[in-house]
Structure formats: structure tokens, C-alpha cells
Amino acid sequence: xxxxxxxxxxxxxxxxxxxxxxxxxxxxxxxxxxxxxxxxxxxxxxxxxxxxxxxxxxxxxxxxxxxxxxxxxxxxxxxxxxxxxxxxxxxxxxxxxxxxxxxxxxxxxxxxxxxxxxxxxxxxxxxxxxxxxxxxxxxxxxxxxxxxxxxxxxxxxxxxxxxxxxxxxxxxxxxxxxxxxxxxxxxxxxxxxxxxxxxxxxxxxxxxxxxxxxxxxxxxxxxxxxxxxxxxxxxxxxxxxxxxxxxxxxxxxxxxxxxxxxxxxxxxxxxxxxxxxxxxxxxxxxxxxxxxxxxxxxxxxxxxxxxxxxxxxxxxxxxxxxxxxxxxxxxxxxxxxxxxxxxxxxxxxxxxxxxxxxxxxxxxxxxxxxxxxxxxxxxxxxxxxxxxxxxxxxxxxxxxxxxxxxxxxxx
Numbered sequence: 001x002x003x004x005x006x007x008x009x010x011x012x013x014x015x016x017x018x019x020x021x022x023x024x025x026x027x028x029x030x031x032x033x034x035x036x037x038x039x040x041x042x043x044x045x046x047x048x049x050x051x052x053x054x055x056x057x058x059x060x061x062x063x064x065x066x067x068x069x070x071x072x073x074x075x076x077x078x079x080x081x082x083x084x085x086x087x088x089x090x091x092x093x094x095x096x097x098x099x100x101x102x103x104x105x106x107x108x109x110x111x112x113x114x115x116x117x118x119x120x121x122x123x124x125x126x127x128x129x130x131x132x133x134x135x136x137x138x139x140x141x142x143x144x145x146x147x148x149x150x151x152x153x154x155x156x157x158x159x160x161x162x163x164x165x166x167x168x169x170x171x172x173x174x175x176x177x178x179x180x181x182x183x184x185x186x187x188x189x190x191x192x193x194x195x196x197x198x199x200x201x202x203x204x205x206x207x208x209x210x211x212x213x214x215x216x217x218x219x220x221x222x223x224x225x226x227x228x229x230x231x232x233x234x235x236x237x238x239x240x241x242x243x244x245x246x247x248x249x250x251x252x253x254x255x256x257x258x259x260x261x262x263x264x265x266x267x268x269x270x271x272x273x274x275x276x277x278x279x280x281x282x283x284x285x286x287x288x289x290x291x292x293x294x295x296x297x298x299x300x301x302x303x304x305x306x307x308x309x310x311x312x313x314x315x316x317x318x319x320x321x322x323x324x325x326x327x328x329x330x331x332x333x334x335x336x337x338x339x340x341x342x343x344x345x346x347x348x349x350x351x352x353x354x355x356x357x358x359x360x361x362x363x364x365x366x367x368x369x370x371x372x373x374x375x376x377x378x379x380x381x382x383x384x385x386x387x388x389x390x391x392x393x394x395x396x397x398x399x400x401x402x403x404x405x406x407x408x409x410x411x
Contacts, residue, residue, distance in 0.1 A: 125154050320347070
């Protein structure tokens with residue numbers, strides 16, 4: 001081997017050693033040190049897997065920000081419990097403001113990153129800031145994917161006062177649901193022609209009775225008086241179009257029982273002393289995604305909408321095609337050139353084992369179309385030229401929709 005070849009081999013060996021050192025350092029970046037005792041093996045493996053995934057993909061996982069306030073000022077020193085552990089999926093994880101696991105250096109703001117996705121986590125204040133009472137109300141957050149960033153806020157009362165010092169206390173929890181009821185048969189709007197129905201379901205998901213009131217506000221119309229109702233624990237009730245019609249009375253588009261009305265139903269839960277006492281005893285507050293309301297969600301309010309093009313379900317029907325001639329119209333309401341003296345036809349629904357008078361069916365149809373009174377229609381002279389029977393199928397344009405109503409607070 002020549003001296004030049006020996007030098008090349010030494011350079012190649014040095015490059016291999018350097019590459020091995022870089023790989024070792026990179027691996028150390030993404031893996032945690034081993035546990036100090038065997039009882040931590042399971043947690044170590046789970047945390048190592050999360051760290052390895054973050055190192056390999058660059059993803060940081062879901063994040064949770066916990067803010068502690070009083071009188072609109074940040075408070076430091078609080079500790080929180082997150083169940084289940086957002087890294088292992090088992091047990092509880094405790095994080096303290098400014099302690100290990102808090103990636104936000106600001107006092108009063110805790111940020112936990114790299115959380116497992118695809119589940120709900122319960123956040124509970126384990127320790128209050130010094131000089132303040134512990135907030136006993138837990139909050140549930142949902143982490144669906146690694147990009148989720150959820151923020152929850154806990155407000156603490158000054159020790160010994162028994163009242164929160166963060167903001168003026170809320171007096172009511174309000175749920176506002178839109179309703180559409182009735183029939184639109186022409187182009188008068190506000191929706192396309194069809195039959196609309198609304199069913200508002202209200203569930204008390206608490207372990208105690210909840211007192212509520214509800215009222216209706218008709219668009220460009222009046223507001224109704226409030227109706228008081230008490231929902232027993234885990235009981236439900238409903239508000240349907242029949243209830244709304246009885247409450248709102250007249251008004252709306254069209255006429256008769258099928259007239260169209262729309263507006264809002266307002267469900268109010270007063271935050272009286274008894275309800276606040278029940279909530280502070282350990283109930284759960286459900287908190288949605290970032291930007292959604294963090295109000296106390298006492299009830300589960302859902303709205304089910306249906307829209308049909310037909311009043312009845314689709315089915316096969318019998319029809320009569322009646323060929324007729326109007327020979328005389330004493331009222332003078334029928335167009336002479338288009339109706340009187342001409343041979344016309346009309347198709348009407350027929351029923352099995354039903355006796356009907358074709359001439360009377362024609363009179364009824366003409367009276368509806370041209371605004372004839374019963375006496376004027378009876379004096380029409382109609383000659384029936386022929387009747388034929390056929391079968392048809394009603395085709396319905398049907399739509400369904402379900403939405404959940406979020407809570408709002410009113411001070």
C-alpha cells in the first residue's frame with residue numbers, strides 16, 4: 001500500500017467516525033434519559049415515543065394554555081392537574097406555573113406542549129395561587145390533532161371573600177336557537193317553497209335540578225312572555241312548532257294554521273345562589289376549541305330542522321284526469337277567452353272506495369284559483385267531457401339538519 005492510499009484510508013475512517021458522532025448526538029436530542037427506577041418504565045417508554053415522533057416529524061403535538069386571573073390580572077403560583085396524562089394516556093399529570101412542564105415563562109400563564117391528540121382532557125386547579133381560594137370547577141378540553149391549540153382560563157376569588165374578583169359575576173346563562181315553522185307555497189320567501197319544522201331539545205346533564213325559562217321572538221314581530229320550567233337531573237324536554245304557534249299567535253307569512261313564522265327561542269338559566277352553589281361543589285364545565293365560549297355549559301341544547309317539499313311522505317297515489325267545459329259563468333270572474341266555452345282538463349288526486357262528483361271537483365279548483373265564493377262556484381255551468389284514472393308517485397325534496405347551541409353568559 002502506498003503512502004497516498006494509507007492517507008486516503010485514514011481520511012475515510014475519520015469521516016465515518018464523525019458521522020457516527022453526529023448520529024449519536026441527533027439521537028440524543030430526541031430521546032429522554034432512562035428512568036431511575038423500574039416503576040417508571042411504562043411512562044418512560046411513552047414519553048420516549050412522543051419525543052421520538054416530534055424529532056422525526058418536527059410536529060410539536062397539541063398544546064394547552066392555562067391562564068390564571070383575578071381582577072383581570074394574572075396570578076402566579078397555581079398548579080393544575082390534567083387527566084388523563086397528556087403524554088402517557090394514564091393517570092394524572094400535574095403542572096405548576098413556572099415549574100417543570102411549563103413552556104411559557106410568563107407568570108400566570110402555563111403552556112403544555114406535545115400533548116397526545118385524539119381525546120378529551122379534564123383540567124382541574126389542584127392548588128390556588130397564594131392568598132386566593134381554589135377554583136373548584138373543572139374544564140374539559142378536546143385535542144383532535146397535533147395542530148390544536150386550546151386555551152382555558154381559571155378565575156380565583158380572594159381568600160376569605162367568597163366571591164370572584166376577576167369580573168362582574170354573570171347573572172344568566174343564555175342559549176339562543178333559531179326556529180323555522182310553517183309552509184311557504186310561493187315566491188314570497190324568505191326561504192324556498194316547502195314545509196319547515198323545528199324541534200329544540202333541551203337536556204339537563206347535571207346531577208341536580210335546573211330552573212330555566214324560555215321565550216320566543218318572532219322576526220319583525222313581538223316577543224312572548226317567558227315560560228318557567230324546572231328540569232330534573234338528567235331529564236329532557238322539547239320545544240316544537242306546535243308550542244311556538246300557540247305562543248306567538250298571529251303573524252308570519254301566509255295564512256291559516258300552516259302560515260310560516262321564523263324567529264328565535266331564548267332559553268335562560270338564572271345563575272342564582274342555589275345553582276352557583278351546586279356548580280362550585282365540583283361540577284364540570286365543558287370548554288370548546290380556541291375562540292369559542294368558555295361559559296358554564298349547564299344544559300345541552302340541540303336544534304333539529306326538517307324541510308319537506310310535500311306535506312306527506314312520498315307514496316304512490318291515484319289521480320283522476322277530468323276533461324271539462326265551462327259553459328256559463330254568471331259571476332264573470334273566469335277569463336272568458338281562456339276558460340269559458342273551451343275544453344280543458346285538470347288532474348286531481350283520487351282515493352280508493354271514494355265517491356266524488358267530477359263537476360264539483362272542478363268547481364272547487366276554479367274557486368281556489370279565481371277567488372270565487374261558494375255561491376258563485378255553485379252557479380258555474382260545467383259539462384264533463386270525460387274522466388280517466390292514472391297512478392303517480394309523489395317525489396319529495398327532503399332535508400335534515402342538526403346543530404348544537406353554545407352557551408353565552410349575561411352579566
